[in-house]
Amino acid sequence: MSSRVTDSRIRAVLGPTNTGKTHLAIERMCGHSSGAIGFPLRLLAREVYDKVCKIKGESQVALITGEERIEPPTARYLLCTAEAMPRDGGNRAFVALDEAQLAADRERGHIFTDRLLNARGREETMLLGSATLEPMVQALVPGAMIEERPRFSTLSHAGSCKLSRLPPRSAIVAFSVEEVYRVAELLRRFRGGAAVVMGALSPETRNRQVELFQSGEVDYIVATDAIGMGLNLDVTHVAFASLSKFDGVRQRRLNPAEMAQIAGRAGRHHQDGTFGTLSGGRREALEFTEEEVYAIEQHRFAPLTRLYWREAQPRFDTVDVLVADLESKPDIPQLAAAPEAIDLAVLKRLAEDHALMREVKTPGQVRRLWEACQLPDFRQQGADMHARFVRRLWQDLRQGHLGADFVAARIAELGQVRGDIDTLQGRLAAIRSWAYICQRPDWVLARDEMAARARSVEAKLSDALHQRLTERFVNRRTAVLMKSMGKDAGLLRVALDEEGRVTVEDQVIGHLDGFRFVVDAHADSEERKLMLAAAEKHLPQLLEQKAKALVESELGELRIERGAIVRGERPVAQLEQTKSPTHFRIVLEKELDALEPTQKARLSEALEHWLEGQLAPLDALRKLEEAAQDPEAGSEVRALLLTLVDRNGTVQREAAGLAHIPKEKRPFMRKLGVMIGSLDVYVPALLKPGPRMLLRALGVDRRSVNEKMEAVIEGTKHLPAGYRRAGQQAIRVDMAEKLFRAAHETRAKATGRDFPVDTALATSMGLLAENFQRLMRDAGFRPREQVTLAEGVFGPPPPRPWSWRPPRKDHAPQQGQSRGRSGGKPRGKGPHKGGKQGKGRPEHQPATSNAAFAGLADLLG
Numbered sequence: 001m002s003s004r005v006t007d008s009r010i011r012a013v014l015g016p017t018n019t020g021k022t023h024l025a026i027e028r029m030c031g032h033s034s035g036a037i038g039f040p041l042r043l044l045a046r047e048v049y050d051k052v053c054k055i056k057g058e059s060q061v062a063l064i065t066g067e068e069r070i071e072p073p074t075a076r077y078l079l080c081t082a083e084a085m086p087r088d089g090g091n092r093a094f095v096a097l098d099e100a101q102l103a104a105d106r107e108r109g110h111i112f113t114d115r116l117l118n119a120r121g122r123e124e125t126m127l128l129g130s131a132t133l134e135p136m137v138q139a140l141v142p143g144a145m146i147e148e149r150p151r152f153s154t155l156s157h158a159g160s161c162k163l164s165r166l167p168p169r170s171a172i173v174a175f176s177v178e179e180v181y182r183v184a185e186l187l188r189r190f191r192g193g194a195a196v197v198m199g200a201l202s203p204e205t206r207n208r209q210v211e212l213f214q215s216g217e218v219d220y221i222v223a224t225d226a227i228g229m230g231l232n233l234d235v236t237h238v239a240f241a242s243l244s245k246f247d248g249v250r251q252r253r254l255n256p257a258e259m260a261q262i263a264g265r266a267g268r269h270h271q272d273g274t275f276g277t278l279s280g281g282r283r284e285a286l287e288f289t290e291e292e293v294y295a296i297e298q299h300r301f302a303p304l305t306r307l308y309w310r311e312a313q314p315r316f317d318t319v320d321v322l323v324a325d326l327e328s329k330p331d332i333p334q335l336a337a338a339p340e341a342i343d344l345a346v347l348k349r350l351a352e353d354h355a356l357m358r359e360v361k362t363p364g365q366v367r368r369l370w371e372a373c374q375l376p377d378f379r380q381q382g383a384d385m386h387a388r389f390v391r392r393l394w395q396d397l398r399q400g401h402l403g404a405d406f407v408a409a410r411i412a413e414l415g416q417v418r419g420d421i422d423t424l425q426g427r428l429a430a431i432r433s434w435a436y437i438c439q440r441p442d443w444v445l446a447r448d449e450m451a452a453r454a455r456s457v458e459a460k461l462s463d464a465l466h467q468r469l470t471e472r473f474v475n476r477r478t479a480v481l482m483k484s485m486g487k488d489a490g491l492l493r494v495a496l497d498e499e500g501r502v503t504v505e506d507q508v509i510g511h512l513d514g515f516r517f518v519v520d521a522h523a524d525s526e527e528r529k530l531m532l533a534a535a536e537k538h539l540p541q542l543l544e545q546k547a548k549a550l551v552e553s554e555l556g557e558l559r560i561e562r563g564a565i566v567r568g569e570r571p572v573a574q575l576e577q578t579k580s581p582t583h584f585r586i587v588l589e590k591e592l593d594a595l596e597p598t599q600k601a602r603l604s605e606a607l608e609h610w611l612e613g614q615l616a617p618l619d620a621l622r623k624l625e626e627a628a629q630d631p632e633a634g635s636e637v638r639a640l641l642l643t644l645v646d647r648n649g650t651v652q653r654e655a656a657g658l659a660h661i662p663k664e665k666r667p668f669m670r671k672l673g674v675m676i677g678s679l680d681v682y683v684p685a686l687l688k689p690g691p692r693m694l695l696r697a698l699g700v701d702r703r704s705v706n707e708k709m710e711a712v713i714e715g716t717k718h719l720p721a722g723y724r725r726a727g728q729q730a731i732r733v734d735m736a737e738k739l740f741r742a743a744h745e746t747r748a749k750a751t752g753r754d755f756p757v758d759t760a761l762a763t764s765m766g767l768l769a770e771n772f773q774r775l776m777r778d779a780g781f782r783p784r785e786q787v788t789l790a791e792g793v794f795g796p797p798p799p800r801p802w803s804w805r806p807p808r809k810d811h812a813p814q815q816g817q818s819r820g821r822s823g824g825k826p827r828g829k830g831p832h833k834g835g836k837q838g839k840g841r842p843e844h845q846p847a848t849s850n851a852a853f854a855g856l857a858d859l860l861g
Contacts, residue, residue, distance in 0.1 A: 010120075012100075012127040012137045015149035016299045017264030021128040022048070024149075025096040029077060030055050032123060035094035036078035038085035038115055040102055041226075042067065043203040049079040066376060067435035068455065082111050087118050087312060095121035100129035101257075101304065103136070106247065109308030110338040116140065118312070132257055135303045139334045153267040155260075157293045158274035160286065161239060164190055168219035170237040171227060172278060173262050175245035183241055183278075184222045184473040193474030197223035202428050204462035209469060218474055225258070227265055238266040238275045243286055249339075256295040256302075259288075263296055308338040314370075316363040319351050322370060345383040346390050347373040356391070359398060372397055375436060378429040389433070397443060404446040408453060410434060415457045417464035421472065424465040431458045560614060563699030565607065573607060581645060581700055582615065582622045617694050620673050620685035621649060627672050636660045637669065640681070644674065648701045649686030650722055650733060656681045677737035678744075678779045679807075680724065684734050687722045695721070711735040712766040724778075727771030735765060739772075740779045747804055754784060754801035780807035 013021050026048060029035035039045040042065040049063040049070075062075035064084045078090060082097065089095035097119060103112035116127060117140060127137060127144065137144050163186055166172070172187075172194070174180045180198060187194040195213040197206050213221040214234060221233065225245065240262070244253045254262075267273025275296065277286035288296075295301055309332075314325035326344050329337050340348075347370065350356055360369055372394050377386040396402050414431045417424070435454040437443055444450050495503045500512045510519045557567070564571040565586070575584040586607050588600065627633055628641035640661060643651050658676065666676065673683050685691070689709045695701040706713055706720040713723065715730045723730040731739075739762055747755045762772040773783055784801045 009123070010125045010127070010141055010144040012129075012134070012141070012144045012146045013149060014129055014131045014134055014137075014146065016130070016151045016155075016260060018151050018153060018268060019149040020152065021149060022098055025098065025126050025128055026051060028124065028126060029094045029096065032093040032121075034076040034092040035096070035121065036080065036085060036090050036092045036119075037096040037098060038080055038082040038119065040082060040099045040108075040112075042081055043206055044098070045079045045081055046203055047232075052077055052079060067432050067439060067458075069439050069451070082108070082115055085115055085119060087114060089119045089121050089125075091122065093121055093123045094126070095119050095124075096126040096128060098128045100127045101133045102129075103133075103307040104304050106249075106308065106339045107341055110310035110312075110341070113307045113309050113335065114312040116307075130257060130261075130301070131299065132301050132304045135305070136307055136334055140307075140332070151264075151299065152270050154272045155263060155267060156272070156274050156297055157288065158237065158276040160277045160279040162279050163187070166191075166220065166239060166278075167237050169235060170220055170239055171233065171235045171265060172220065172222045172239045172241055173225060173227060174222065174241040175224060176242075177224075179241055180222050180224060181473075187220050187222065188473050191220060193218045193470075194220040194222045196469050196473055197221060197227055199224055199226040201425070201465070202432065202458055202462045204459055205428070205465045205469070208462065208466040212470065212474070222473075225262055227262060232268060233265060234268060235266050236271065236273055238263050238273070239278045240276070240286060241278045243277070243288070256292050259292060260296045260299065260301065306334055306336045309335040310338040310341075316366040316370070319347070319357060319360060319366055319369070322366055323348060323351065342377050342383055342386060343370075343374045346387045349383065349387040350391060350394070353391070356394070365398070368397060369394060371440070375433065378432040378436075379426070380429070393437070401445045402437070402443055404444070404450060407434065407438065407444055407450045411450070411453050411457055415460060417460060421465065421468045424461055424468060428458065428461045428465060431461060558610065560611075560694065560697045562697070565611070575611075575698060577698075577700065580625060581648075582618050582625060584611065584698070586611065615694070617688075617690040618686075620683050620691070621645060623672055624649075624674070624683065633668065634662070634665060636662070637665050640669075641672075641674075644681065644683065648695055648721065649683035649691075651681050653677065653679055653681055675734070675737070677733070678740040679736065680733040682722075682733050682737075687732060687734055692721055710766075724775075726767060726775035727773075729767060729771045731765070731767060731775060736775060736779075739775070740781075743776065743779075743781055743802070743804075747802075754803055756799035757781065757783075757802045776802075778807065780804050 013024060015021060025037055029037060030052065037045075037048065039048065045063060045065055046068075049061060052061045056077060059072045059074050061077045061079065062072060063070040064078060064080040066081060066084060076092075078085075078092065082102075085097075097112065097115050100112055100116055103109050103116055105112070116137075119125070127133075127141070131148055134146055134148075137146060163172075163183070172183050174183055177198065180196060184194045184196050195209040195218055197209055201209070209221075210233065212218055221227075221235070227233075240259075243259070244251055246252075263273075263275035265273075266275055277288065279286070309330045311325045311328055315321050323344070326347075327337070350369070350373065360366055372390055375386075375390060375393065377383075379386070379389075396406070411431065411434055414427045414434070416427070419427075431454060435451065435458060438447060438451040438454050441447070496512065497503070501508050502510050502512065502517065508520055510517055512518070558572065559566055560575070563575050565573045565575065571589055573589060574587045576587055577584055586604060588604060588607075624641050625645050628638050628645060630638075633641070636657065640651075640656055640658075643656065653676070656676075658681070669676070673685055675682055675684060687709060689707060692701070692705045692709060693707065696703075696705040701721055703721045704716075704718060706723070709722065709732060712726075712729055712731050712735070713720070715725060715728050719725060719730050722732055724733050724736055726736070742761055743757050746757060749755075757776070759769065759772060763769075767775070776783075782803050782805075784803060786800050787798050789797055
């Protein structure tokens with residue numbers, strides 16, 4: 001019962017999940033001439049086997065589990081489950097035991113305890129596990145060197161979260177098949193689906209389901225606590241659907257160490273992770289206690305006080321002697337007798353069959369019966385049902401070997417892939433039993449052939465089960481739609497085919513009936529909501545695409561000119577402006593009245609969608625218009641926005657009524673794209689050639705337009721839209737503000753009243769020196785006398801000094817008051833009589849009042 005004394009160097013590497021313990025063991029083993037590692041799961045053993053094969057080659061590596069045996073004659077490295085691991089390590093240079101804290105498990109703990117005490121390498125032995133194992137290692141393996149490894153990433157509590165609000169890349173953990181299926185079904189309906197991982201699945205099916213999650217096809221995985229044992233997943237959040245489970249004896253709450261083992265799946269390597277509970281279920285809300293959260297986040301758990309032990313080398317004199325040895329008590333205080341495992345329970349039930357026991361006479365027969373009782377209960381049917389299967393197996397084994405024809409027939413019976421998920425799971429459990437039987441060295445004739453057949457059927461059933469799980473719990477169309485709701489929806493492929501069908505990433509979501517979107521008739525109620533949301537996001541571009549195709553097929557190329565939609569040189573429809581300057585009513589020309597009413601309506605609808613696409617450059621103006629209708633903006637801001645809309649995005653600062661706008665409202669205006677400069681309030685997005693040419697073509701802005709909107713142009717009597725006068729030249733208002741900002745930045749750094757102004761930026765724009773000075777004067781900057789060099793001093797003259805004083809206030813002058821240096825003529829006492837709003841009025845006309853509604857009064861004047 002105690003560890004053997006050897007010359008092997010024993011290291012206990014302990015710590016929480018995501019500390020690289022298993023990776024370290026693989027590196028150490030590959031550095032030795034031979035080695036063996038025992039794992040808690042066949043799936044994990046297979047994963048490491050594949051890694052070591054890439055390093056050492058397949059001929060050097062063996063995989064031995066209960067159901068699978070790959071053992072080349074030249075193999076020097078052994079990857080196996082703990083049960084299949086040799087008790088003494090197989091006389092290898094390196095031996096490691098993974099998840100050694102499972103020695104405290106009620107069902108399998110005695111296996112891990114035996115390997116912890118007896119499995120040793122000639123040169124190095126490594127025990128991997130939780131830090132809770134440290135007292136047991138110190139007591140039972142006194143020569144071991146103990147080292148603790150910290151977790152690579154941080155694990156933090158994220159509280160409770162509804163299923164509908166779970167972040168992507170989450171794992172949901174439940175403790176019953178029914179709960180797993182329920183959560184997976186909900187995720188299918190609301191999030192497009194989830195991968196499913198349970199202990200009852202075959203390793204191949206689990207691998208396929210894990211790949212479904214790892215590849216990103218689904219963003220969620222629902223699992224039992226099997227996820228806590230070595231599955232390396234790209235999970236960022238773990239949500240517990242329950243905090244209690246049935247441990248084989250009673251329903252109990254998980255202890256903090258068990259919670260941490262599962263929660264630790266969140267965050268891999270240096271990526272941080274979170275954990276929490278799932279709210280909104282059918283039961284009461286789940287919550288971690290403060291003590292549990294602290295323990296999980298800080299990795300502080302109560303140490304193990306005992307490990308389970310069972311006699312690993314019992315006597316086989318008689319069945320009664322065998323049972324007595326298996327139920328014997330350890331004489332070491334740190335060890336406790338293991339609870340009755342299913343193999344012992346089956347043996348005791350068979351021992352009650354006196355007819356069977358009369359045939360079990362020799363130690364060899366007792367040993368063979370015990371080996372049959374150790375067949376794992378893959379079906380999870382309990383001791384009574386499993387005992388019946390073992391009894392039938394023993395009736396064949398007592399005569400010698402199982403016949404190849406008999407075994408082949410049983411395997412063939414299980415090879416059917418028809419049926420639902422539960423049926424396929426039952427067949428998989430049964431074929432795993434036969435795979436185990438075929439791996440035994442002396443149970444089956446033609447063992448290798450039968451084992452290969454069993455593995456082939458298991459692979460076929462695993463593929464079918466994976467397909468059924470995917471069909472039931474993954475809705476690829478919903479998954480695509482959910483991703484289309486995310487931040488990168490614009491990157492998804494949305495298409496309209498020739499038949500009018502609308503697809504997102506090749507998944508049909510509906511079709512266009514004329515210009516009306518119709519949801520796919522085969523979608524359920526939840527999918528319909530998602531499809532309508534996806535259609536709302538992508539429909540404008542689809543309608544524009546269809547309208548363009550329709551218009552081009554009916555009318556050819558169109559353009560907007562002189563307030564009309566024109567084809568060639570002839571107008572097709574007039575654009576009547578509504579109360580909104582960015583919305584127009586289409587009035588077809590009289591010659592199109594000859595069309596059939598249906599065709600005419602169809603053409604009008606197509607033109608509306610075509611026009612909507614053409615008006616896209618005016619989105620910034622539309623935002624101002626919408627914000628001006630918002631009561632929360634405040635009357636002063638609304639007045640300024642209306643002025644900007646009326647004047648197509650540019651207004652002189654003195655006419656903007658800024659004195660009446662609270663300073664806290666200015667960030668709101670900046671979000672709308674409104675810039676408040678030294679001389680002008682403007683929207684930079686509307687100073688580009690596209691919007692300006694479009695406003696001119698629509699007839700909204702009748703001022704001249706500079707097609708290229710250069711920074712500086714030659715001055716004219718009537719300035720183009722978006723420009724202000726600078727002496728004999730004109731400069732775009734945003735470029736003028738750029739010069740003013742540069743000068744103010746220099747002034748702020750100056751220590752005295754005077755400061756230099758760099759003219760290089762203005763020169764690069766093409767602004768002449770004398771025109772630059774006149775522009776700067778408008779903003780309050782004054783050049784002072786040029787400083788000359790003293791007599792006898794050589795070199796470039798010092799830069800001309802400038803001064804500054806505010807040019808004007810933020811409100812308009814009183815009626816009849818001169819505008820001073822700002823230019824323009826004095827206003828008369830009467831209201832302005834020129835033209836309609838925004839049409840023909842000079843751009844730099846001031847407001848008529850300094851009241852709160854100054855801008856609005858100017859509009860209505």
